[in-house]
Amino acid sequence: MTTVASHRDVATTTALAALFVGTAAIAVAFGSAWLPGGAPMWGVWCMIVGSALSMSGMVGIGALRSRVRRRSIAVAVIVLLAVIIAGFGAALVLPAETVNGPFLLGLPRRAAIEIFGVGLLPLVVLPGLFALEFRSDGLDERSLAAFRAHCARLRGE
Amino acid sequence: MQTHPIPAPGAPVIVAVAVIYFAVCGVIATWAARRTHTAADFFVAGPGIGLWTMTLAAMAATLSGFIFIGGPGLLYSGGIGALFISLSASITTPMSAWALARRMRLLREVRGVITVPDAVGARYRSPAAQGVCAAALLIATTGYVATNLLALGLVLDAIFGITLTQGVLAGTAVVLAYSATGGILAGVYTDVFQGTIKAAASVLVFASVLHRGGGLTEMSRVILAREPGFLAPWGHFAPLAALSFFFVFGLGTLGQPHVISKYYMLRDPVQLRWYPLLMTLVLLVTLLLFFGIGIGVKASVLSGAMAPLIHADDATPAFLLQRTTPLLAAIVFSGIAAAVMGTVNAFLNVGAAAVTHDLPVAFGRRIGNELLTGRLATIAIAAIAAWLALRNGVLVAVLGIFGWGLFASTLMPALAIGLNWPGATRRGALASMIVGLTVTLVFETLNALKIYSFPAGVTASGLALVLAVLTFFIVSWITRREAPDDLDADVRAVMEA
Numbered sequence: 001m002t003t004v005a006s007h008r009d010v011a012t013t014t015a016l017a018a019l020f021v022g023t024a025a026i027a028v029a030f031g032s033a034w035l036p037g038g039a040p041m042w043g044v045w046c047m048i049v050g051s052a053l054s055m056s057g058m059v060g061i062g063a064l065r066s067r068v069r070r071r072s073i074a075v076a077v078i079v080l081l082a083v084i085i086a087g088f089g090a091a092l093v094l095p096a097e098t099v100n101g102p103f104l105l106g107l108p109r110r111a112a113i114e115i116f117g118v119g120l121l122p123l124v125v126l127p128g129l130f131a132l133e134f135r136s137d138g139l140d141e142r143s144l145a146a147f148r149a150h151c152a153r154l155r156g157e
Numbered sequence: 158m159q160t161h162p163i164p165a166p167g168a169p170v171i172v173a174v175a176v177i178y179f180a181v182c183g184v185i186a187t188w189a190a191r192r193t194h195t196a197a198d199f200f201v202a203g204p205g206i207g208l209w210t211m212t213l214a215a216m217a218a219t220l221s222g223f224i225f226i227g228g229p230g231l232l233y234s235g236g237i238g239a240l241f242i243s244l245s246a247s248i249t250t251p252m253s254a255w256a257l258a259r260r261m262r263l264l265r266e267v268r269g270v271i272t273v274p275d276a277v278g279a280r281y282r283s284p285a286a287q288g289v290c291a292a293a294l295l296i297a298t299t300g301y302v303a304t305n306l307l308a309l310g311l312v313l314d315a316i317f318g319i320t321l322t323q324g325v326l327a328g329t330a331v332v333l334a335y336s337a338t339g340g341i342l343a344g345v346y347t348d349v350f351q352g353t354i355k356a357a358a359s360v361l362v363f364a365s366v367l368h369r370g371g372g373l374t375e376m377s378r379v380i381l382a383r384e385p386g387f388l389a390p391w392g393h394f395a396p397l398a399a400l401s402f403f404f405v406f407g408l409g410t411l412g413q414p415h416v417i418s419k420y421y422m423l424r425d426p427v428q429l430r431w432y433p434l435l436m437t438l439v440l441l442v443t444l445l446l447f448f449g450i451g452i453g454v455k456a457s458v459l460s461g462a463m464a465p466l467i468h469a470d471d472a473t474p475a476f477l478l479q480r481t482t483p484l485l486a487a488i489v490f491s492g493i494a495a496a497v498m499g500t501v502n503a504f505l506n507v508g509a510a511a512v513t514h515d516l517p518v519a520f521g522r523r524i525g526n527e528l529l530t531g532r533l534a535t536i537a538i539a540a541i542a543a544w545l546a547l548r549n550g551v552l553v554a555v556l557g558i559f560g561w562g563l564f565a566s567t568l569m570p571a572l573a574i575g576l577n578w579p580g581a582t583r584r585g586a587l588a589s590m591i592v593g594l595t596v597t598l599v600f601e602t603l604n605a606l607k608i609y610s611f612p613a614g615v616t617a618s619g620l621a622l623v624l625a626v627l628t629f630f631i632v633s634w635i636t637r638r639e640a641p642d643d644l645d646a647d648v649r650a651v652m653e654a
Contacts, residue, residue, distance in 0.1 A: 016578060016630075023626045026404060029397060030620055033612040039397045047400040054626075055248060055407055058573065062255030065577040065652065080248065088400065091390030099381045106373025108381065110390045111237050114244070118403075123247035123441065127434035130251045134430035138654055139259075144266050144426075147654065151267040151647035 008064060011073070015060030022053025044092065052084035059126075068133040079125045087118035174487035175316045178354075178495065179331065182347045186335030189343035196527035199340030200271045200510050205424030206345055212435045213352035214345035214422075216443060218415045220355070221500035222308050224447050225493045230470035232451025236384075236392020238399035240448060245407030246440045251433040253411050253573075258429050260576045261420040263651045271421065273414040273507070273568065274515040280575050281583040281643050288519025289590045291511040293567040294414055296598075298508035301560040302501055302542035306332075309497040310546065315474065316490055322547060328498070329543040336502045337535045340509075344502035345422070351495035356439060358489045359446035365481050366453035369462075376456035383459040397614025405619045409565030411573035415503035446489075450476050501539075509534035559601040562618025566593025569622065570629035576652060578633075583643040585633030593625035 025046045032043030039047075056077045063073045090113045097108035104112035138147060197203050206214070224243075231239040264270050268279050274294065278287030309332070310325030319327070335343040370376040380387050391399040410416065423429060454472045457463040457480065466475060473493070477486035512534040517524050524530050570593075571586035600617035603609040611617065633640070644652075 012578075016574075019574070019626070020630050023623055023630075026619075027623045027627065030401075030615045030623065033397055033614045038395065038612060039614050044396045044400070047397055047404070051400060051404045051407070054404070055245070055252065058408060058411070059248075059252050059255060061574065061577045062252065062257070066255050066259060068255070076251075088390075092396075096385070096389070097381065099378050103374050103377060107377055108388045111388050114237070114390055115240065119240070119244045120247060120441070122251075123437055126248060126251035127437050130254055130433045131430050136427045136430065139426040139429075147263070147650075148266055151650055154646040154650060 007070070011070065012061065012064050015057045015064060018053045018057030019061065020057075022050045022055075022057055025050030025053065041092070045089075048085060048088045048092075051088075052081050055084065056080040063133075066133075067135060068129075072129050072133050076126060076129050080122065083118055083121050087113050087121075090117075168483050168487070170483045171316055171487040171490055174484070175491045175494065178488075178491035181350060182335070182495065182498075185347050185350055186339055186343040189346045190335060190339035193339050193342050194528075196514070196531060197271055198342055199528050199531050200506060200514070201265070201418070202342045202345055202422045206422050207424060208428040208431060208435065210345055210349050211419050211423050212432060212439055214348040215416050215419045215436055216439045217348035217352040217355070217496065217499040218419070218503040219413070219440065220443055220496060221305065222312070222493055222497035224444065225489070225496055226308070226470055226473050228447040229450040229454070229472040229476075230468070232392075232447065233454050233466065233472040234469035235394055236387035236389065238392030238394030238402070239451065240392075241394075241399040241402035242406050243440075243444050243447065244403050245410070246444060247437050249407055249410040250436045250440070252407075253417065254429065254433045256411060256573045256577055257417055258420045258432065259426070259654070260651055261417065262423060262426045262429070263654055264648070265421045267647055267651055272510040272515055273418050273572065274511065275518075276576070277568070277571050277586065278515075278518065279645070279648055280572070281581075281586050282645055283583045283587070283643070284519045284521065286571065286583060286586050286590070287515050289587060289594070290567060290571070291515030291519060293563055293590065293594050295508055295511040295516075297560040297563040298504040298511070299538060299542055299545070301504045302508065302538060303545040304560075305497050305501045305504070306539075306543050307546040309494060309501070312490070312494045312497065316494070325543055325546050328494075329539055332498050332501045332505070333536060333539050336505045336539070337532045340531065340535075341422075341503070341506045344499065344506065347495075347502075348499045351492065351499055352439070352443075354488060355492045355496060356443045358485070358492050359443045359449075361485055362477075362481065362489060363445035363449035365485065366449035366476075369480050370453050370456050373452075376452055379456045379460045380452070384455070387455060395613040398616075401614060401616050401619040405562065405565060405616065405622055409561065409569060409618070409622055412565040412568030413561070414507050414564060414568065415500070417572075418507070446473075453480075505535050505538055508538045512538070559597050559618065562601070562616070562621055563594065563597045565618060566597055566621035566625040570626045574626075574629060579644055579649065579652065580633060580637060580640050581629070581643075582633045582636045582639045584636045584639065585629050585631075588632040589625040589629035592628045593621050596621040596624055 029043045029047035033039045060073055060077050091110045094110050102109045193199055264276050270276050270279055274287045274290040277290045278284055306325055306329055309328035310321050313324035313328050314321050386393050450473050454476050458465050477489055509531045513524055513527050513530040567590045570589040575581040575586055597617055
């Protein structure tokens with residue numbers, strides 16, 4: 001039990017660190033916009049990685065606190081990191097399209113990767129994981145009444 | 158947000174559908190108003206609402222008139238980068254549900270909280286934190302309501318052929334009629350009707366766009382041949398600007414009080430299991446209109462099928478009037494008015510709660526009859542906002558711009574991180590809220606007055622959110638020894654349940 005709790009503490013600290021580092025990376029990216037000529041390529045990469053870290057960190061913090069299994073959290077975090085970094089990164093490294101394509105699902109490839117990859121792919125994974133890992137214990141009327149009473153005792157009422 | 162006249166439809170069918178639409182909303186609101194007997198009914202829908210009702214109400218509160226008018230206009234002028242505002246839609250609801258749903262719902266059970274600042278005050282044992290939070294919400298909601306009333310006036314002006322002043326006054330009267338009597342209860346049930354129509358209209362409009370444009374690939378070819386930058390990965394925006402949209406509208410969603418307060422309202426919390434899936438699907442379906450009209454009008458204009466737009470915000474009205482049937486146009490026009498009204502109702506409710514509940518609590522007082530004062534505060538905020546909308550366009554624009562950023566930077570760190578991290582401290586929360594409030598107000602004002610503008614890609618709301626999060630972590634770490642004392646045992650139990 002203690003080992004599980006300590007693993008969870010380490011994971012929570014990691015998720016908090018990811019949120020902090022990701023946000024700091026975005027601050028650096030914003031800072032780079034004041035450089036002569038505007039934000040350089042490394043500034044844009046900072047923004048991409050920072051967004052991925054901060055969002056996956058926030059998902060991790062919430063999921064850990066909701067006692068989601070570590071394997072599921074890992075899947076959610078890896079999918080988010082991969083989708084955001086690869087999706088936006090592809091936009092930076094792939095060549096521009098022409099009127100002849102290439103097209104993916106009707107859109108130029110890079111825009112399609114962003115819209116269908118970053119925009120829609122998480123829909124396949126995250127809400128499903130949430131439903132799969134959702135704990136309904138403690139949320140029925142009887143358990144809620146017991147929880148209210150427990151909390152009232154904690155308040156000394 | 159819409160700030161200039163919308164091309165007048167002037168068709169009888171549009172007027173007729175609008176009248177029927179508002180009549181149905183009126184019947185629903187009257188029914189709901191009769192069920193409003195207490196402050197809890199007024200602010201958090203009393204005994205609660207079902208999953209579908211909550212989902213559609215949250216969607217209606219999230220997608221204001223901007224998604225129907227300003228959004229397609231921004232996409233038409235700025236290209237694909239404008240979609241980054243909603244690109245995180247499939248991430249935000251699961252993220253918000255994991256971070257907030259269970260804990261906010263249990264806080265309602267344990268502490269009887271009815272507002273978002275209530276939750277902040279309970280988390281940190283701090284009336285001051287609740288007060289700062291409420292002050293920020295009051296400033297932002299008044300601005301949001303003013304800009305939305307102005308937009309509502311323009312929509313009603315276009316539908317019924319009345320003046321802008323008459324449109325603002327009529328719109329304010331209609332929204333007040335159900336907001337002041339039925340509060341959020343009336344709002345959520347009218348939102349169910351409005352949200353259903355909005356989602357259905359979006360699908361029909363999107364199908365119409367695809368049909369008219371010869372499919373997405375054909376429209377892409379037309380655009381790539383004449384304006385390739387439109388379909389470039391960031392559109393006409395700087396990469397940093399588009400990515401900033403993604404970050405602010407992604408993480409910032411965790412701080413939107415009119416949306417996250419819906420977690421208090423779910424009657425059976427077991428149903429939370431399906432909320433992220435339903436909400437994400439409903440959001441994406443409704444966003445089809447934003448995407449479809451933006452792309453479709455651009456392709457139509459570039460191919461010569463439509464005349465170039467004078468104002469980008471005319472994209473939706475122009476497409477509806479020129480490229481769809483009068484009935485579909487009528488439904489969407491009514492849907493736009495309904496979307497604005499739904500948002501105004503949600504914000505009036507948040508603002509009224511700040512005045513009658515949160516600010517008095519922050520000063521150690523309780524108002525005796527919160528239901529009556531809630532209704533009076535709703536009327537007062539709406540009156541001030543309508544006056545602002547009609548008197549001072551510049552101020553309305555300034556107030557409207559910073560609403561989202563102000564909510565995000567003042568609430569996201571203190572609430573979303575704070576409810577998940579026992580190491581957060583009261584001083585960390587207060588510092589982050591003050592930094593978020595100050596940075597947003599100062600820089601948005603300087604920008605609006607053209608005194609100082611950020612370089613391309615940096616926004617005041619993005620910077621405020623970043624600085625608020627960093628401040629929250631740093632001050633909480635510096636004051637970490639205070640963390641155990643800043644967390645009541647029952648709130649800790651909620652966080653660990």
